[in-house]
Amino acid sequence: MNGLAVEAKDLRKVYGHDNTEVVALKGATFTVARGEVVALLGPSGAGKSTLLTAVGLITQPTAGTVSIGGVPVVDGPRELVDVRAFRRQHIGFVFQKANLIPFLNAVENVQVAMEINDVPSREARRRAQELLDYLGVADRADHLPTELSGGQQQRIAVARALANRPSLILADEPTAALDSQRGRQVMELFARVAHEQGAAVIVVTHDHRALDVFDRHLEMEDGELRGA
């Protein structure tokens, strides 16, 4: 693996066909280095989430390539690796909603991500507790998601994304449901994680108040990427 966490080349994504064809990505090319925190900005419908899901191996691009940590992972719609295993080992996700599993408490929500990645249960539990401590929600470890505030839930989601020490963290409007103060805290958290743990972080956001936290900004409009 080289110093680049992500390298995307000429990514295209077309939904539908013929008369219903919608071009969501028009040849996006960019790189993100390890430890770098990048904001992906743009109006609704610009293609930010499509780009994020293509890089996150959730959506297959119509054309273009993606390499993560120097490993080519997709070439157009062709998957070059077991994408589910690759996501498990190398990518962490945070969404607008925390998307915690409702029947697991806070620590279990983090622990499960590691157990899925074959970390022994006891070791996963210990590290999950550490992560909650790191993110300042250790005292909420035994609470179910419904017993947590929005900010606390989002911190648990960040802890889960960090659980397997990913080289890439993708966040899609993670602060949309939070007030400005808590939103900024989450953004600062990403920056801290990126700088301390060497993970690349790409955050889709509309929140311009916390842009100073990011190392770089990428702008998208009508499926085209600027500032790369």
Place this chain on the structure above:
Amino acid sequence: MNLALRDIRHQLGRFVLTTVGVGLLLMTVMGMGGIYRGLVDDATFLVDRVGADLWVVQHDTRGPFAEVSRLPASLEDRVRAVPGVTTARRFVSHTIQREYRGAALRMTVQGLAWPEDRGDWLPLIAGRRIEAAHFELVADRSLGLALGATLHLGHDRYTVVGLTSGMIGQAGDGMGFFTCSDAQAIQNDAGGEAQRLERAARSTRVEEADLGRSQPGLVERAAGASANLPVLPQPPVSAVLVWLSPGADAVQAARTMAGWGDVSVYTSAEQRALLLAGPVDKSRRQIGLFRILLVSISTIIMALVIYTMTLDKIHDIALLKLMGARNRVLIGLILQQALLLGALGYGIAWLIGQRLFLLFPRRVLIVEQDLLMLAGIVVGISVLASGLGVWKAMRVQAGEVLS
């Protein structure tokens, strides 16, 4: 971490209610199997219990359990003369329905060849065996008769001197054991007017015959009780039971008796097979088919329950896929819940059934073999039912988390 158990813990009330529902359904399946077994066991119980080597019945009939079989009581003596026969006893069996304390009382009347057979083989739970030639009976407790109770049958009153347990006839009625002569008296009982008319008709027939005109004493005898007329045969018996000496050739003995031309002879195994192929066959098949239907319904209901449980978790399954969970984690989640639902439902079915089946009017016989078979079926149903949920889970895309 066991995701299946944690999900159940989260929705415990709902899972418990669902499990109880599935349990009651499985109890019905279990009960149908028990009714089936009970039917077969009740039908063959007496044949098995009596343990005779051969059953001699009316010629060209299938014996008293399948149809009417009437044999002269004297056949018993003829059978005893066959080489290899150690014991021969009359067998009288018929069903009556009388009123007892304002309610219908159905009883399989069973005659014992008293005094040779005093009912020593009966499983007495209270009282004693039959000690007198007349007017005593040993009743099964399912008949609801108390020890010492008296029963008016025909012209006579019979006293319950003993109680048995589990002595049920093929129709599911409790058995009452009388001496053979009493059983025949009950069977051939005619009202006073019927007897008077029969005697009058008999006298008229004798009077009109030359013999009656020449011997008036005969007319006088004909007007008397039937039992006092040596020319009339003794009441017939249903069958004659035969026990052979050890090492005796049963085939040869049966062939000898069958050669008489007025009887048919069956071994106990043949009599048992005739029972199962005859009177209980249709009920047996009907219950068997109904049981298959219930198993199919259980499978569909369990599949729908598991499918609904999967649908409730579809977002979480998509999330687990997004996090990179292997298919075996997702299949394990669904399959474990299905198996747990089936296993707990089975346990509930067994626990409730143990108590509830005792209250059923006919015997519900739950045997280990059926329990094991149902357990296997439940595992099969659970796996099959989870297939629909697994199919749904496999179709979920990780990207659905974002929608």
